[in-house]
Amino acid sequence: MTQRAIGLGIVGLGRAFTLMLPTFQADRRIRLAAACDPLASVRARFAQDFQAPVYEDVAELCADPDVEAIYIASPHQFHAEHVALAAQAGKAVLVEKPMAITLAQCSQIVDIVAQTGVPLIVGHSHSFNGPVLHAARLLHSGQFGPVRMVSALNFTDFLYRPRRPEELDTAQGGGVVFSQAAHQVDIVRLLLGGLASSVRAHTGQWDASRPTEGAYAALLSFTNGAFATLNYSGYAHYDSDELMEDIGEMGQRKAAGTHKNTRLRLAQTNEAQEAKLKASRNYGGTDYQAPAATPPQHHQHFGYILVSAQQADLRLTPDGLMVYTGDERYFVATPLSEIPRVEVIDELWSCVREGRAPVHSAQWARATVEVCLAMLASNAQRGDIPLHHQVAAHLAPQA
Amino acid sequence: MTQRAIGLGIVGLGRAFTLMLPTFQADRRIRLAAACDPLASVRARFAQDFQAPVYEDVAELCADPDVEAIYIASPHQFHAEHVALAAQAGKAVLVEKPMAITLAQCSQIVDIVAQTGVPLIVGHSHSFNGPVLHAARLLHSGQFGPVRMVSALNFTDFLYRPRRPEELDTAQGGGVVFSQAAHQVDIVRLLLGGLASSVRAHTGQWDASRPTEGAYAALLSFTNGAFATLNYSGYAHYDSDELMEDIGEMGQRKAAGTHKNTRLRLAQTNEAQEAKLKASRNYGGTDYQAPAATPPQHHQHFGYILVSAQQADLRLTPDGLMVYTGDERYFVATPLSEIPRVEVIDELWSCVREGRAPVHSAQWARATVEVCLAMLASNAQRGDIPLHHQVAAHLAPQA
Secondary structure (H helix, E strand, O other), rough: OOOOOOEEEEEEOOHOOOOOOOHHHOOEEEEEEEEEEOHHHHHHHHHHOOOOOOOOHHHHHHHOOOOOOOEEEOHHHHHHHHHHHHHHOOOOOEEEEOOOOOOOHOOOOOOOOHOOOOOOEEOOOOOHOOHHHHHHHHHOOOOOOOOOEEEEEEEEHHHHHHOHHHOOOOOOOOOOHHHHHHHHHHHHEEEHOOEEEEEEHHHHEOOOOOOOEEEEEEEEEEEEOEEEEEEOOOOOOHHHHHHHHHHOOOEEOOOOHHHHHHHHHHHHHHHHHHHHHHHHHOOOOOOOOOOOOOOOOOOOOOOOEEEEEEEEEEEOOOOEEEEEEEEOOEEEEEEOOOOOOOOHHHHHHHHHHOOOOOOOHHHHHHHHHHHHHHHHHEEEEEOOOOOOOOOOOOOOOOO | OOOEEEEEEEOOOOOOHHEEEEEEHOOEEEEEEEOOOHHHHHHHHHHHOOOOOOOHHHHHOOOOOOEEEEEEEHHHHHHHHHHHHHHHHHHHHHEEOOOOHHHHHHHHHHHHHHHHEEEEOOOHHHHHHHHHHHHHHHOOOOOOOOEEEEEEEEEEOOOHHHOOOHHHHHHHOOHHHHHHHHHHEEEEHHHHHOEEEEEEEEOOOOOOOOHHHHHEEEEEEEOOOOOOEEEOOOOOOHHHHHOOOOOOOOOOOOOOOHHHHHHHHHOOOOOHHHHHHHHHHOOOOOOOOOOOOOOOOOOOOOEEEEEEOOOEEEEEEEOEEEEEEEEEEEEEEEEOOOOOHHHHHHHHHHHHHOOOOOOHHHHHHHHHHHHHHHHHHHHOEEEEEEEEOOOOOOOOOOO
16 A cells, blocks of 8 residues: 555444444554544543544534545434535545435435535445455356346344334334345345346334334345345344354354343343443443454355356355356355455545545445335335336446 | 045146155055056056056046045146046045146136035145144244244256146246245245235246246235245255255255256256156156155255244244244254155045045135236236235144
8 A cells, every 4th residue: 555544534433433443443544533423421532542633513523634534424314414514525425324314315415426526435334245246246247147036134133232212213214124124235236236126025013112123025126137035134033144154244253142142131221221231332332342353254244145147046155155056066265354344445445545436326325225215115005116216336346 | 543544546647646656655544546647658557556447537537436535636737627527526635736727727626625515635735844834833823922924935956857848838837936836835824824915026037948937036915914025946056955954855865966967967858858758757657766665854845934923933944943032042843754745644634534624725725826826917017916815724733
């Protein structure tokens, strides 16, 4: 690396930042330049840890000339406002998924990116995972013939992890459609080329004490004739990581009984304690534990994903791709970086320093949010929802 | 057993009979009393093997007073006609799935059963498999709370097995929707209570040389609020028996490379040879091998099936059920009979000798065919197809 690191300002030092921090710290292309958070104690921790300025107000952060790019990890419903502030200040943007929770907000972001010309990518999402990008590149190369079908399944304890009240309110972007389908849809779109044409879905709200969508089943069709089933339960007793060699979503070796323990912990917590519990485990919280600096052993993943092309089926694993063709079955390892989620920084770097168009652009992310909103609408209206904002996936050639 | 065996007449000594023969031979409640088939050589073989009369004509078989029940295993499109002949002769009927290939034919069968009062069950189908019935009984008991969702997945080499031309013609009941969804839908309906309300589906015809449906993805909704994803590929390079401990559909330990070998064999065969190849491996054919008399080591299955209830997820295995609850994960073995597909004879016996109502009745089977037809219609019309002939599952208490 001969060019200088990107000075990154952080908006929101919560859960998403906590999960991205190991990446920012490990990747020399990133320098943590400033942060903004409503909580004074967390700001103080950041200032001390990174010897960097902290702000109460997003506009102040955006005015900091040492900040070249801004990572927006505020709650979903504030993304559009915060992206606008950053873009108007001429900063590059990395904004967490879901990009926003309404199509109007998404379109605002698309427009502001067009007007200001700032680089913007949306992530992290699990469509950045090495094996997903690897599979997409192989499929898009055409070597296996046309893509036909994806089967995606993920059964987790999502709904029983500690939550802020808004995370259990669909109107505020809560529930598994906004938080989890955002991953699964992004992956499926990337594998099948991006241009979904319609959605039919059922969503499940099966726990009155957590009154938002906790499960869904969706059928997506694509303009190229491909289709996909997406199935998710965040109420699960079953753990579909059984199908992923007992490697968890974050690429970690998983202990048995994870789902049971999540429920048990929650049962010992009242509502007031729950939001605190969540906060306490985030960066700057009383129970925060900085992750070990050991490099990842496996890729992150989002459950069982099988993609069928004319001449091969590909099954994504935490280590790469199992490829099944007419002649043979073979495993192709996806190279693993020492930096977790390095693919996010790869894409940010390629936009900010190399001027390339992003894969996970604002238009791309709007298309994924459109599918998620269509899932909710399909469940309500009991029919297909046609899609109008889809864009094709444009993957850069492998570096 | 103190009562006499059921004298069974066979209509059609083809593939379905070949697969049921081990059951008929092993179960002392069945006596092979007569058979009917258009092929003289196969009739001769049956006459010799079982010292029983054979007929060229179904009506003659139906007139045989030694025949108490008739197993109808003729090609799908003849089922309605053959059931009518049997029922009008007062015979009990076991008819292969799919019961018929149009709703009108199904309704004819429902009507003739009502008019004649003969016992009729539809099978074998994989919803007779021990673990399916076991799971359904546990779920219907309510001990896990309301049923919510099923995820069903099966990737096979179905389309590349030797076929008669009509099996590759949807109009004649060919393709995976009639032959394979008939299993998967029956299982899902049984697990979720039976009363499907609508279907949305996509079907895939991806091989011009085998011009019928070879794959599908379907979303079913039920009147009790449950829903299901059903995903099937008969073009698969991948073998989803990987998820079933490498136990195949028939409960057999499976060698690696099965799908590859199926394709290789077919590539060495021309169209004329193909139908002969199929026939040659059936009962009475030149390559027919009577199955070893060793009792089954595992239950038969139809791929990966996960069913979610409010308080537990159940995963069906070739040996029983893996149950995941809030407290624990445990395995419940499903007792294995020494007789393969014994559950079919259990149900036939309970209808014919004990006068009980069947689970797999004509109404039940019509409802499953309705779903299959709705899958084809949904793909053509690109929308939900409402269902009007659904009936609830009524499982007898465990014997």
